[in-house]
Amino acid sequence: MSLRLSGDARLEHVIEYGNYMPHGMCLLWQPWLVLLWAGSDLLIFLSYTAIPLALITVLRKRKDVPQARLVVLFASFILLCGLTHMLGIVTLWYPIYPYVGWVKLATGLVSVTTAVVLFRLIPDLIALPSPGAMNAANTRLIDEIAAHQATLATLERQVEERTKELKEANAVxxxxxxxxxxxxxxxxxxxxxxxxxxxxxxxxxxxxxxxxxxxxxxxxxxxxxxxxxxxxxxxxxxxxxxxxxxxxxxxxxxxxxxxxxxxxxxxxxxxxxxxxxxxxxxxxxxxxxxxxxxxxxxxxxxxxxxxxxxxxxxxxxxxxxxxxxxxxxxxxxxxxxxxxxxxxxxxxxxxxxxxxxxxxxxxxxxxxxxxxxxxxxxxxxxxxxxxxxxx
Missing domain, CATH: 3.30.565.10 (Histidine kinase-like ATPase, C-terminal domain)
Incomplete structure (x- = not known):
């Protein structure tokens, strides 16, 4: 028998998945193993879906987040990873491996893009001030603001005193x-x-x-x-x-x-x-x-x-x-x-x-x-x- 497939046969294998074996058969349909496998993938899917939602919410509420495009790439990458785990649950019973492959391909492309962008942004990310430096800068700014406010209060008091003196002098x-x-x-x-x-x-x-x-x-x-x-x-x-x-x-x-x-x-x-x-x-x-x-x-x-x-x-x-x-x-x-x-x-x-x-x-x-x-x-x-x- 020849193992070579014609073009039509390959296309049929891409579209039709009925000829593949469900992944559950690899687990011998052991209930505890199927449950462990599906439960783990479900938890990962839910977590990988929640994380991008949180990141997108932050971006919507904070317009000043540095390197926002990197955050979007990470959210997309994590969401696609979660989707592959969700499809992993489906393949336990339904062998939709061609669709899983396409999703993994998309995940791989987004992952590569994220990695490339991340490496290109390393100098900018390193240049970002640390929380400690930000706190120190904020402390200095607060001290300067307090000093300026004290100076302003002193100037206002002096102006009031001089104005009072001028009024008294004018009266005299x-x-x-x-x-x-x-x-x-x-x-x-x-x-x-x-x-x-x-x-x-x-x-x-x-x-x-x-x-x-x-x-x-x-x-x-x-x-x-x-x-x-x-x-x-x-x-x-x-x-x-x-x-x-x-x-x-x-x-x-x-x-x-x-x-x-x-x-x-x-x-x-x-x-x-x-x-x-x-x-x-x-x-x-x-x-x-x-x-x-x-x-x-x-x-x-x-x-x-x-x-x-x-x-x-x-x-x-x-x-x-x-x-x-x-x-x-x-x-x-x-x-x-x-x-x-x-x-x-x-x-x-x-x-x-x-x-x-x-x-x-x-x-x-x-x-x-x-x-x-x-x-x-x-x-x-x-x-x-x-x-x-x-x-």
């Missing part, structure tokens, strides 16, 4: 602007009053100008002393130095002044400057310049919430004379200045000594503690923002 500037207008009006009123009252007591223009300009200069010196400090207050020492420093230089030990440190407000600085100017002008005419034995002592102190300024002048012969008719200078010392400071003043001659005593409530003289820092900040903002010269 608005108040200072209104106060400057108010002070300017008051100062003009004082200058106008000084001009009128000085004119009433003088006969000649030269005499009027000398007295009037001296009084105006005393006001200007007090105002300049405050402006130079960029504050709304000034030390009383500075006011006294501004008005009497030149007398101390000229007369030396015959002219002295002293007192505790005291920060006073602009109104008090102007009024005290006027009083000191009047007293200094008088002593220059009738005291220190008239006799080498004349002395002047100026002192101030604070007792029981009361401010007290004392001008003591002695050693000049003219001091023993009876006071002449009260002029505007005397009125300024004993009426105007104390009235402006809500206090009292007296100018007397006692045992050859001229004593001028000015008392006022401490609250009317000292500078308010509120807004000191804001005043300085406001002045700084004006200087930096608008280029104003504070001198």
């Amino acid at each position: 500037l608005a108040v200072q602007t209104r106060e400057a207008v108010h002070r300017s009006g008051n100062l003009l009123s004082v200058v106008n009053s000084l001009a009128v009252q000085t004119a009433k007591g003088t006969q000649r223009t030269e005499e009027f100008l000398g007295v009037f300009l001296g009084r105006v200069r005393a006001l200007a010196n007090a105002t300049k002393s405050i402006e130079r400090k960029n504050e709304s207050s000034i030390e009383l020492d500075a006011v006294v130095d501004e008005g009497l420093g030149v007398f101390e230089e000229i007369y030396g030990e015959r002219f002295t002044y002293a007192g505790p440190p005291l920060v006073i407000n602009p109104e008090a600085a102007q009024q005290i400057s006027l009083a000191l100017h009047e007293l200094a002008t008088n002593t220059q005419k009738y005291g220190l310049s008239a006799a080498e034995t004349a002395h002047v002592e100026v002192s101030w102190d604070v007792k029981h919430s009361q401010f007290e300024l004392v001008w003591l002048e002695y050693g000049a012969p003219a001091l023993s004379d009876e006071p002449k008719e009260e002029g505007f200078g005397s009125k300024l010392l004993t009426r105007v200045v104390p009235t402006m400071l809500r206090g009292q003043a007296s100018r007397t001659i006692e045992q050859g000594k001229l004593v001028y005593r000015l008392t006022a409530p401490l609250e009317a003289v000292v500078a308010s503690e509120e807004g000191g820092d804001s005043d300085r900040m406001a002045a700084r903002i004006v200087d930096e923002s608008f280029g104003l010269d504070s001198r």
